[in-house]
Amino acid sequence: MTDHSIRGKTVLIAGGAKNLGGLLARDLAAQGAKAVAIHYNTDATKPAADETVAAIKAAGADAFAFQADLTTAGASKKLFADAKAAMGSIDIAINTVGKVLKKPMVETSETEYDDMTAVNSKSAFFFLKEAGTNVSDNGKVCTLVTSLLGAYTPFYAAYAGTKAPVEHFTRAASKEFGKRGISVTAIGPGPMDTPFFYPAEGEDAVAYHRTAAALSDFSKTGLTDIEDIVPFIRFLVSDGWWMTGQTILVNGGYTTK
Structure with a gap:
């Protein structure tokens, strides 16, 4: 019988230095992962990456950090190759990379659109492509959407619109990789209480988002807290393996589908 537990597994997390990715890296190490490799984008994030590596090691797992701009296919290929060389295998691959833009369509420039596409769609596609080549049989793959x-x-056409293709990427990948026992899912949190959220929103919008979910009154911020998302990702990349090809919205009743 296939072991779907996290204990003894190797994990790669894109965007794993801080916020949700950083908490997830710590959590999976605490759950018994053998090794966790985290990706970060810029030099500014290196201190957070170093802190997360130290926390993973303190939890008893091996830890590695790799810097890359994942908006090119070559960068994703190298990230997977480096992580696999460091850990010996990749059993679980999680992509938390994303970029938010809140702006009317009529004010969105071609440069902004291309940038959003590169970060939210292109990088997700090539992360999944490399996962299909490098993740071990019976492995798990999960991508963060919205x-x-x-x-x-x-106002979110460029953001949600460039995350939307990941739903189909997930379905296609799950069909293609399923013959190797690999499950592929996407998870869409509601507005999260992280530094990525606030710069895109005005005070009125923040106030709305804090009350929009059915369970807002029971959240410490009214928003989706990263602590409430981690258990769902943990489940999807372990005992929840039978769920594949699905996009799951986890938001306390902020939206349904």
Whole structure:
């Protein structure tokens, strides 16, 4: 019988230095992962990456950090190659990379659109491609999307629109990789209480988001807290393996689908 537990497994997390990715890296190490490799994008994030590496090691797992701009196919290929060389295998691959833009369509420039596409769609596609080549048989793959995929709203066309293709990437990858026992999922949190959220929103919008979910009154911030997302990702990359090809919105009732 296949072991779907996290204990003894090797994990690669894109965007794993801080916020949700950093907490997830710490959590999976505490759950018994043998080794965790984290990716970070810029030099500014290196101190956070170093802290996360130290926390992973303190939990008893091996830890590695790799810097890369994943908006090129070559960078994803190198990241997987480096992580596999460091850990010996990749059993679980999780991509938390994303970029938010809140702006009317009529004000969105071609440069902004291309940038959002590169970060939210292209990088996700090539991360999944490399996962299909490098993740071990019976492995797990999960990509972070957004609960705006279930929303009817203005101003997020470039953000939600460039995350939307990941739903199909997930379905296609799950069909293609399923013959090797690999499950592939996407998870869409609601607006999260992280530094990525606030610069895109005005005070009125923040106030709205803090009350929009059905369970907002029971969240410490009213928003989706990263601590509430980690258990769902942990489940999807372990005992929840039978769920594949799905995009799951986890947001306390912020949107449904």
